Amino acid sequence: MFDSLQERLGSVFDKLKRRGALSEADVTAALREVRVALLEADVALPVVKDFVEKVKTDAVGQDVLKSVTPGQMVVKIVNDHLAEMLGSDHVALNLQVTPPAVIMMVGLQGSGKTTSTAKISKRLTEKDRKKVLMTSLDVQRPAAQQQLAILGAQIGVRTLNIVPGEQPVAIAKRAVQTGALEGFDVVMLDTAGRLAIDEQLMVEVASVRDAAKPAEILLVADAMTGQDAVTVADTFNQKVGLTGIVMTRMDGDARGGAALSMRAVTGCPIKLMGVGEKLEELEDFHPSRVASRILGM
Amino acid sequence: FTKKKLDDESIEELEDLLITSDLGVATAAKLTSNLAKTRFNKDIEPREVSEALAADIQAILDPVAKPLEIDRTKSPHIILMVGVNGSGKTTTIGKLATHYKAQDLKVVLAAGDTFRAAAVEQLQIWGDRTGCEVVAKETGADAAGLAYEAIERARAQQADVVLIDTAGRLHNKSDLMAELQKVIRVIRKLDENAPHDTVLVLDATTGQNALSQVGTFKELIEISGLIVTKLDGSARGGILVALAEKFGLPVHAIGVGETANDLRPFTAKDFSRSLMGLENASD
Ligand SMILES: Nc1nc2c(ncn2[C@@H]2O[C@H](COP(=O)(O)OP(=O)(O)OP(=O)(O)O)[C@@H](O)[C@H]2O)c(=O)[nH]1
Ligand SMILES: Nc1nc2c(ncn2[C@@H]2O[C@H](COP(=O)(O)OP(=O)(O)OP(=O)(O)O)[C@@H](O)[C@H]2O)c(=O)[nH]1
Ligand SMILES: [K+]
Ligand SMILES: [Mg+2]
Ligand SMILES: [Mg+2]
Numbered sequence: 001m002f003d004s005l006q007e008r009l010g011s012v013f014d015k016l017k018r019r020g021a022l023s024e025a026d027v028t029a030a031l032r033e034v035r036v037a038l039l040e041a042d043v044a045l046p047v048v049k050d051f052v053e054k055v056k057t058d059a060v061g062q063d064v065l066k067s068v069t070p071g072q073m074v075v076k077i078v079n080d081h082l083a084e085m086l087g088s089d090h091v092a093l094n095l096q097v098t099p100p101a102v103i104m105m106v107g108l109q110g111s112g113k114t115t116s117t118a119k120i121s122k123r124l125t126e127k128d129r130k131k132v133l134m135t136s137l138d139v140q141r142p143a144a145q146q147q148l149a150i151l152g153a154q155i156g157v158r159t160l161n162i163v164p165g166e167q168p169v170a171i172a173k174r175a176v177q178t179g180a181l182e183g184f185d186v187v188m189l190d191t192a193g194r195l196a197i198d199e200q201l202m203v204e205v206a207s208v209r210d211a212a213k214p215a216e217i218l219l220v221a222d223a224m225t226g227q228d229a230v231t232v233a234d235t236f237n238q239k240v241g242l243t244g245i246v247m248t249r250m251d252g253d254a255r256g257g258a259a260l261s262m263r264a265v266t267g268c269p270i271k272l273m274g275v276g277e278k279l280e281e282l283e284d285f286h287p288s289r290v291a292s293r294i295l296g297m
Numbered sequence: 298f299t300k301k302k303l304d305d306e307s308i309e310e311l312e313d314l315l316i317t318s319d320l321g322v323a324t325a326a327k328l329t330s331n332l333a334k335t336r337f338n339k340d341i342e343p344r345e346v347s348e349a350l351a352a353d354i355q356a357i358l359d360p361v362a363k364p365l366e367i368d369r370t371k372s373p374h375i376i377l378m379v380g381v382n383g384s385g386k387t388t389t390i391g392k393l394a395t396h397y398k399a400q401d402l403k404v405v406l407a408a409g410d411t412f413r414a415a416a417v418e419q420l421q422i423w424g425d426r427t428g429c430e431v432v433a434k435e436t437g438a439d440a441a442g443l444a445y446e447a448i449e450r451a452r453a454q455q456a457d458v459v460l461i462d463t464a465g466r467l468h469n470k471s472d473l474m475a476e477l478q479k480v481i482r483v484i485r486k487l488d489e490n491a492p493h494d495t496v497l498v499l500d501a502t503t504g505q506n507a508l509s510q511v512g513t514f515k516e517l518i519e520i521s522g523l524i525v526t527k528l529d530g531s532a533r534g535g536i537l538v539a540l541a542e543k544f545g546l547p548v549h550a551i552g553v554g555e556t557a558n559d560l561r562p563f564t565a566k567d568f569s570r571s572l573m574g575l576e577n578a579s580d
Contacts (some may be wrong), residue, residue, distance in 0.1 A: 039322045042504035045313055108502065109527060110383030110553065140555065142422035147415035153415070195530040222383070226319040226504020228532035235531075249382065252467040254506035277382065277413070277465075 008033040027059045030074045041294045043257035044230040047264045055081050079291055086260060086287035091269035093120075094243065100133070100187045102177035104212060105246075105254045106205055106221035106236060109193030112248035112274055114144065116220050117190040118151035119274065119282040120246075125157055130185040135160040135175035137168040138209060140192035148190055155279055168192075168204060172212040189214065196235035205240055218245045218271065221262060229258035229266050237266040247285065248274035255294050259285075301424070303336050310568055311350065313443065318535035318572055319504050328353055351433065351573040354538055354540060358565035363547040364493060365393070365421045367402055373451040373459045375484065375491040377444075379477060379518065380498035381510060382465030385526035387416065389498050390460045391423030392552065392560035398427055400458040407447030408433035409440045409480065412464040420462055426557060440464065440476065441483035448487050461492070468513035477518050494521045496549065503535035511540055526552030529559070533572055 031052050038048045059077050091256035095101040103120065105113045117134060117260070124130040129179055134152050138144035160175050171187055179187035179226045189212060194201035209217065219233060219242050245266070247259050250273045259270055270285040301307065308329050315325035332349055367374045376393075378386045387410065394404045406429050417433045424431035432447035451459045456485050457546035463480065466473035484491045497520045499507055514520050528534050528551045537548060548563040567577045 036322050039316060042506070045317050108530065110385065110500065112383060115503055141419070143415040143418035146412075146418050150414035195527075197531050222500075222502070224381070224503050224506040224510075226498075226502060226532065226536065227317045227503050228319075228530070229504075231531045232502075249467065251470075252381070252506065253469045253509055254504075258504070 018123045021071065024056075024060050027056055027074070030059075030071070031056055032269070034074075034078055037295060038214075038260075039255060041255035041257035041296065042224075042226050042229070042261075043294065044227050044261035044265075046230065047261045050086070050264070051081065051260075075295070075297075079295060079297075082260065082291035082294060083288045086263055086290055087167050087269050087285075088287060090284045090286070091244070091271055093271060094123070094215050095130070095186065100176065100184045102176060102179075102187045102189060102212045102214040103216040103218065104189040104209060104214040105218050105220055106191050106240060106242075107193065108195065108232060109141075111193065111220045111222050112246075113193065113220045114138070114147055114190050115277065115279070116218075116246050116248060116272075116274055116282070117188050118128065118155060118157070119268075119279050120272070121152075121157045121186075121188050122155040122279050123282055124186055131176070131183065132157050132186045132188060133160060133175065133179050133184040134158070134188045134190065135171060136162075136190045137171050138190060138192035139166075139168060144192065151279065169207050176212050187212075188289065196232045196239075202235070203241045209240055214243075216243045217241060218244050218246050219262070219266075219268070220248060221258060223247050223249045223256040223258060223273075224252060224254040225258035229261040233262035233268075234265045237268065242266055242268045244268050244271040246270075246272045246274065250283075251275040251281070255296060256290060257294050259290055260294060300345065301341065302338055303333065303341050304338065307346070308333050308337075311346065314573075315350075315535065317518040317532035320535035321505055321508075321539045324539040347573045347575055351575055352500060353392065354569040354572060355565045357538055357541050358451040358548070361541045361545060361548050362563050362565045363522070363549060363564055365496065365524075365549040367397060367400070367458055368493065369402075369457055371457075371493055373405065373448065373456045374493050375448060375459045375461065375488065376494045376496060377461045377480070377484075377492035378496050378498060379463050379496045379514060379520070380465060381467050381500075384465065384500045385500045385524075386410075386465065386498045387419050387423065387462050388555060389460050389524055389526060389552055389560070390420065391427060391557055393421065393460055394429050395557040396560060397458050398429065403454065404429045404458045404460065405430045405447060405451040405456045407444050407459060407461040409444050409447075409461045410422050411436055411438045411440050411443060412466040416462070416464065440482045444480050444484050445487060448484055448491070468517075469520075474513070474517045481518060495519060496521065497523050497546075497565070499523055499525050501525050501551075502530065502532040503536060505536065505539075507540060508543060511544055511546065515544060515546070520546060522547035522549045524548070524550050524552065525563070529553040534568075535572055537568070538572075
């Protein structure tokens with residue numbers, strides 16, 4: 001469906017005579033194609049604009065004779081910048097606090113918080129030999145607490161017992177207390193999905209944070225997210241303060257530009273990605289692979 | 298407002314506005330170049346520009362705005378709900394059930410998501426809330442068999458509508474799409490015209506990947522219409538305009554919240570005006 005950026009740029013440069021160095025006009029022509037490629041990959045417009053400016057500064061004046069084709073050179077510059085913006089190294093979860101380390105999951109409705117809570121818990125239990133307690137603070141969605149309890153049973157991770165009618169802040173406090181008393185290393189807090197513009201629920205999640213003092217606050221976001229990614233990431237970051245991002249549904253065919261948008265507006269590392277519905281389908285985030293994917297290469 | 302010449306700069310601003318609403322580069326460019334053709338360099342108020350664009354968008358959307366009507370002679374009218382993970386299928390079934398019950402229709406819900414943890418329990422709660430019978434089996438059961446049984450059960454009770462929930466699946470997973478094809482094959486043993494509607498539930502937060510979602514679902518299981526959820530959020534759902542242009546599939550309704558009554562008819566005029574930041578007559 002999408003031409004690869006390489007082909008697109010090739011056609012731009014075919015029209016140009018080979019010169020010693022890339023002129024501003026050459027670069028501008030090429031970057032129009034980059035702009036379209038990024039927008040089609042759902043990178044948010046303000047982020048695209050910034051990105052294109054940066055690449056332009058870098059590309060003007062570069063010696064194209066050294067490269068096989070000017071198109072390839074621009075693709076390389078673009079790719080390198082993208083990977084750098086996505087974060088050059090994998091950033092691990094921060095558990096270096098007095099136990100229990102609290103990890104709080106936040107995000108829009110249906111983004112994959114509950115599933116990711118179970119995936120992270122499974123990994124921490126099996127790979128890192130941590131003792132994990134999972135807790136659902138979702139008193140909103142029908143059967144949400146049950147969903148986490150069932151997942152807990154599937155992976156052999158304890159979930160905090162459900163007390164009907166108990167509200168999120170109280171549940172969070174009980175979870176942290178239980179975690180401390182019973183020697184858990186990690187307490188996972190799964191929260192209800194909420195819209196960034198829902199003032200009341202954003203205040204609620206901030207109160208949970210104040211009560212539980214999490215070491216990690218992870219925004220769980222769908223890789224298929226469109227232009228709204230900047231609003232979502234920026235609002236959650238301002239109202240709750242994020243420490244990282246989990247991109248879910250990377251097993252789809254979306255080009256995943258939302259990852260770049262969210263990283264750019266929050267400065268938070270993308271720590272993990274979901275690559276399936278099964279609980280072992282969680283991977284570390286690989287910036288360079290995602291950069292190529294955004295560019296459709 | 299003062300009049301201003303419609304120049305390259307103002308056209309670019311308009312195009313940007315459309316892009317940030319997820320209409321996509323191609324649709325945004327087409328709409329703005331249409332506008333430029335007729336009004337370039339003419340003095341025009343900003344409001345007039347927005348009104349003109351809203352009218353052009355409405356013209357694209359008008360033909361697809363069609364409610365999901367129940368044919369009482371079908372008894373039961375069988376509706377299959379499909380879509381990618383987490384888009385809002387189960388919740389939308391709860392909302393539709395509420396809507397049809399209010400029309401005095403007898404509704405049966407089929408818990409066809411036999412995969413996800415607590416999917417059955419979730420639908421069961423919607424059944425309790427709406428007073429509809431839920432036909433369900435244990436997690437791991439065969440989804441096609443469950444759908445078959447739900448239709449038999451609905452027939453026995455002379456129900457008017459069966460709403461079949463399915464597990465979320467990404468369109469690029471061929472095994473999961475084949476499973477959906479099997480559900481359709483099996484229920485056709487009971488009624489060769491079933492499902493009478495196959496509704497793809499789409500999250501308004503989705504960007505350009507919606508084109509791929511709709512294209513693949515349509516190709517593999519003949520989608521008959523769309524319902525767009527989560528329009529109560531900050532996402533504008535502009536991808537609907539690109540979808541209408543490309544596929545022309547009916548848009549039946551929009552979801553604007555998590556409760557039973559948060560389903561609204563899709564109105565081309567209201568949607569177009571709110572995309573352009575214009576107030577609606579109903580506001
Ligand atoms: N394909 C795929 N599906 C996923 C992934 N992560 C989660 N899901 C699915 O997405 C759907 C929603 O996941 P949940 O974990 O319930 O989402 P949530 O954010 O907790 O939803 P709410 O609590 O309602 O806000 C389920 O069908 C999951 O199986 C992923 O990485 N890939
Ligand atoms: N704000 C808002 N939330 C919605 C809307 N529709 C559904 N939701 C929420 O989105 C989340 C996912 O909804 P579900 O109905 O479980 O989605 P699903 O498509 O059945 O998910 P899977 O079965 O896991 O694929 C839930 O938290 C719902 O409450 C809507 O129109 N607006
Ligand atoms: K909206
Ligand atoms: Mg959840
Ligand atoms: Mg469901």
